[in-house]
Amino acid sequence: MKGTHHYKMTTRWTGNTGAGTAAYQAYERNHILQTDGKPEIPGSSDPSFRGDKTRYNPEEMLVASLSSCHMLWYLHLCAEAGVVVVDYVDHATGTMVETADGGGHFSGVTLYPEVTVKDAAMIDRANALHEKANQLCFIANSVKFPVHHEAKCKV
Incomplete structure (x- = not known):
């Protein structure tokens, strides 16, 4: 809808x-x-x-939102394309830069999805779908910094 x-x-x-x-x-x-x-x-x-290191901070939550949105789009696109993903993990990173006035901004986020597919013949299609997932991700389309992905795919 x-x-x-x-x-x-x-x-x-x-x-x-x-x-x-x-x-x-x-x-x-x-x-x-x-x-x-x-x-x-x-x-x-x-x-x-001065925050509590045992709790999530907004910066981590932003990186997590980008990672989660990318994964959900990616899995959707794989299902449509006949690419059978059997495992997915992402160790995403983000960089925030503080400014002289005490504020700051993110300069970028990189996603590192490690995808396992059912068959080696699916690897090329699986790798190509990351770009499309990045283009469709609602969260990536809402931020003003680049969101990169460096994916690895295996059987």
Whole structure:
């Protein structure tokens, strides 16, 4: 079904240690991401910004969103093309650059999908479909930095 889709998430800050944001060091960056009917996701900021390293940070979630979207498109395209994927893992990386004003931006994300297909005759088609998946990925089409992929395919 083509059309407009809406998504709703709730972000709830849980890092008030008693003084609120009275000082930069006075509060934790911990928060919970949630939507109806799904498990909560524990979030924080990157440890470089006083965050909790045991929780997901927004930068990791952005890289994960790109990786997940690419994979889902890729599997869809493989199914349509008769390429039987039996395993898929991606060790995606992203680079964020801080700016002089305290902000920053991502300069790029690279996906490293490792795909296992059922038959060696499928490898060329399997490799070619990564480019199409990248072109169709909703998340990749929504960011202003390049999203590269360096795929490996095996039987």
